[in-house]
Amino acid sequence: MxxxxxxxxxxxxxxxxxxxxxxxxxxxxxxxxxxxxxxxxxxxxxxxxxxxxxxxxxxxxxxxxxxxxxxxxxxxxxxxxxxxxxxxxxxxxxxxxxxxxxxxxxxxxxxxxxxxxxxxxxxxxxxxxxxxxxxxxxxxxxxxxxxxxxxxxxxxxxxxxxxxxxxxxxxxxxxxxxxxxxxxxxxxxxxxxxxxxxxxxxxxxxxxxxxxxxxxxxxxxxxxxxxxxxxxxxxxxxxxxxxxxxxxxxxxxxxxxxxxxxxxxxxxxxxxxxxxxxxxxxxxxxxxxxxxxxxxxxxxxxxxxxxxxxxxxxxxxxxxxxxxxxxxxxxxxxxxxxxxxxxxxxxxxxxxxxxxxxxxxGIEGRVAPAAATEMATHSHNPEQPHGPQAIGGIGAPPMGEPDLEEVSAGAPTTNTGAPRDSRAAYEATMAKMHKPMMEGMAHPDPDVAFVLGMLPHHQGAVDMAEVQLRYGTDPANRQLAAEIIQHQTVEIQRMQNWLKQRGVTVPE
Known part of the structure; x- marks a missing residue:
């Protein structure tokens, strides 16, 4: 041995x-x-x-x-x-x-x-x-x-x-x-x-x-x-x-x-x-x-x-x-x-x-839009949904067949066949963004107010882009959404670092 x-x-x-x-x-x-x-x-x-x-x-x-x-x-x-x-x-x-x-x-x-x-x-x-x-x-x-x-x-x-x-x-x-x-x-x-x-x-x-x-x-x-x-x-x-x-x-x-x-x-x-x-x-x-x-x-x-x-x-x-x-x-x-x-x-x-x-x-990084959308999560497990998959984010599986009444009424359908769900998801991103954005802009320091207001604004853009990737089918829009996620995430990190350097509490 x-x-x-x-x-x-x-x-x-x-x-x-x-x-x-x-x-x-x-x-x-x-x-x-x-x-x-x-x-x-x-x-x-x-x-x-x-x-x-x-x-x-x-x-x-x-x-x-x-x-x-x-x-x-x-x-x-x-x-x-x-x-x-x-x-x-x-x-x-x-x-x-x-x-x-x-x-x-x-x-x-x-x-x-x-x-x-x-x-x-x-x-x-x-x-x-x-x-x-x-x-x-x-x-x-x-x-x-x-x-x-x-x-x-x-x-x-x-x-x-x-x-x-x-x-x-x-x-x-x-x-x-x-x-x-x-x-x-x-x-x-x-x-x-x-x-x-x-x-x-x-x-x-x-x-x-x-x-x-x-x-x-x-x-x-x-x-x-x-x-x-x-x-x-x-x-x-x-x-x-x-x-x-x-x-x-x-x-x-x-x-x-x-x-x-x-x-x-x-x-x-x-x-x-x-x-x-x-x-x-x-x-x-x-x-x-x-x-x-x-x-x-x-x-x-x-x-x-x-x-x-x-x-x-x-x-x-x-x-x-x-x-x-x-x-x-x-x-x-x-x-x-x-x-x-x-x-x-x-x-x-x-x-x-x-x-x-x-x-x-390169210094700025590189994102292939197809990889960012189709390969965002490689192994979705319906028995153990995680992250955005559990709430309809990037990489989530299709949510079922189209609603026949909505299709017959002329409602636009997507790759998930759930138009009312996409509308609710978009509205949820706006509802989540509005309050913290208004509260941030009320800060007495105009520089801090700008950053505190822009943080939820950028996060709202990221959230909307994720909804687009979840429900949208147009290739140009999906590419745009992937690019928004990439660039806005980097800017969010820069703003958070700026706040930390000045001792301002970074909002969750």
């Missing part, structure tokens, strides 16, 4: 007479795990599965995140507990805690390869059963043969001879997805796919020096995927607004603009923790497991299928008994290495995310 291939790097073997974990050690472990688990996270549901998004739209400037005190509050909180965990890990108590974890996870550790193979196979069977997707609910495809490739991948993971073929199939599906989705969008899934493919190749290898790194490949794949996707909460916080507004329990009672940046910090730092020392990565994995599981019920089967592979790999990380630390081990073992490593990771990933977006789309 793997633990025979990876010595403990100077640590002594567990005494045969050891009989338990001291209470103080168990308490410390539980405390650190609980704190990490309680750090806010949007239940880790991938927002692109449930809410409108436009990848090519310009992201919020990184300076906005760096100026957010809640971002730094989350960073400081995590650093305190990561450093505390490292301090415990370096002591005799840390080894006792790790050995206690080893005993609890022994049954899984002894069959960990079997567990990973079954999970990978089951995941691809589930994706095959869903049909019409590449590797995740987010990536739709009309090609039926893609589903059969996924079934072959599932069968191939159970034999060392065919594991490399399954690995090649995973990479092939990602490459094929480039035909329908741009490269920046697919970065979300590249790291995880490469991690799983690398595991299959290494697990089938006859070279023990290669094979011993197979679980590490999985760990890096999940960690990079989590850290990259977490940046969406800083670059596009508005993608998360519909979910937060519809399901306020996700915020644990915190204001939206406090919760979302701290949720991004939690996801990024726990992904970072998976790459650190044994106790840090195992506690991070345990915390992530609880958070991912919390998303299953409120977000339904789409979330369960989409995250099943990540959740299983997280379980494998929590059960990993190895003590070796690769890639800058001296820094990782140092207490000062925790803040240095985290800051370096933030710089690398933020530079990569904003830099690549600017390289792909």
């Amino acid at each position: 793997l633990r025979n291939l990876l010595p403990l790097s100077g640590r002594t073997a567990e005494p045969s007479g050891h009989c338990g974990v001291p209470v103080k050690a168990a308490t410390a472990t539980a405390f650190v795990t609980a704190v990490l688990a309680l750090l806010p996270s949007v239940a880790e549901a991938h927002v692109k599965w449930f809410a409108p998004y436009i990848v090519g739209a310009p992201p919020a400037p990184i300076s906005r995140t760096l100026a957010d005190p809640w971002f730094w509050a989350g960073i400081v909180l995590v650093l305190v507990f990561f450093v505390a965990t490292r301090a415990i890990e370096r002591s005799a108590t840390g080894e006792v805690i790790l050995k206690g974890m080893d005993r609890i996870s022994d049954p899984l550790w002894n069959r960990l390869d079997d567990f990973v193979h079954v999970v990978i196979g089951a995941f691809f069977v589930a994706i095959f059963a869903v049909g019409g997707v590449y590797l995740t609910p987010d990536l739709k495809t009309p090609a039926e043969w893609v589903s059969w490739v996924q079934l072959l991948i599932a069968f191939g993971v159970f034999s060392k001879r065919t594991m490399p073929l399954s690995a090649a199939g995973i990479i092939l599906l990602w490459v094929l997805a480039l035909r329908d989705y741009d490269l920046f969008h697919l970065f979300d899934y590249l790291a995880l796919g490469v991690g799983v493919a690398a595991y299959l190749v290494l697990a089938s290898s006859k070279n023990p020096e290669w094979k011993k790194h197979r679980f590490e490949a999985l760990r890096w794949g999940v960690a990079i995927a989590l850290m990259w996707s977490s940046l969406e909460k800083f670059a596009y916080p508005d993608w998360f607004y519909p979910l937060v507004e519809e399901k306020p329990f996700l915020t644990f009672g915190m204001p939206r603009d406090v919760f979302i940046p701290m949720a991004g910090v939690a996801e990024f730092t726990m992904g970072f923790g998976l790459l650190w020392t044994p106790l840090v990565r195992r506690l991070s994995a345990i915390s992530l497991f609880f958070i991912f599981n919390a998303a299953v019920y409120p977000f339904g089967r789409v979330d369960l299928i989409g995250h099943a592979l990540i959740m299983a790999i997280i379980v494998a990380i929590a059960a990993d008994h190895t003590r070796q630390v690769h890639f800058l081990p001296a820094i990782k073992r140092s207490l000062a290495g925790v803040p240095v490593g985290l800051m370096a990771a933030l710089v690398v990933f933020a530079t990569g995310y904003w830099g690549l977006h600017m390289t792909f789309y």
Whole structure:
């Protein structure tokens, strides 16, 4: 087994007479795990599965995140507990805690390869059963043969001879997805796919020096995927607004603009923790497991299928008994290495995310109107409607057949066949806009009054554009509506930032 291939790097073997974990050690472990688990996270549901998004739209400037005190509050909180965990890990108590974890996870550790193979196979069977997707609910495809490739991948993971073929199939599906989705969008899934493919190749290898790194490949794949996707909460916080507004329990009672940046910090730092020392990565994995599981019920089967592979790999990380630390081990073992490593990771990933977006789309961003309208939400689930879909927004499914009496009377119909519904939706946008707009313009400072009046005005334009995309059929109007959403959203962010800089409360 793997633990025979990876010595403990100077640590002594567990005494045969050891009989338990001291209470103080168990308490410390539980405390650190609980704190990490309680750090806010949007239940880790991938927002692109449930809410409108436009990848090519310009992201919020990184300076906005760096100026957010809640971002730094989350960073400081995590650093305190990561450093505390490292301090415990370096002591005799840390080894006792790790050995206690080893005993609890022994049954899984002894069959960990079997567990990973079954999970990978089951995941691809589930994706095959869903049909019409590449590797995740987010990536739709009309090609039926893609589903059969996924079934072959599932069968191939159970034999060392065919594991490399399954690995090649995973990479092939990602490459094929480039035909329908741009490269920046697919970065979300590249790291995880490469991690799983690398595991299959290494697990089938006859070279023990290669094979011993197979679980590490999985760990890096999940960690990079989590850290990259977490940046969406800083670059596009508005993608998360519909979910937060519809399901306020996700915020644990915190204001939206406090919760979302701290949720991004939690996801990024726990992904970072998976790459650190044994106790840090195992506690991070345990915390992530609880958070991912919390998303299953409120977000339904789409979330369960989409995250099943990540959740299983997280379980494998929590059960990993190895003590070796690769890639800058001296820094990782140092207490000062925790803040240095985290800051370096933030710089690398933020530079990569904003830099690549600017390289792909330019400073002003780029929006393909068809993508903004037809692909706003790829996987509507009628059993678990979310965001604008639940109220007739972008990406919602048709609402039924046309009203025959209205059609016979000459009423204009749309792609939904619900003219009275579209009229009510337009009227609702005006009713929502009027009062806050008038109240804002009553502010004694004319500059503040202008911004407070324009904010609901712009939001009203966005709301009207979403109604047009929901009910309208004219291509020119739909393109105009998509452009309005893009540009007005950017201007809303600028006005909100202006108010925050002057200490004016930003209206929700």
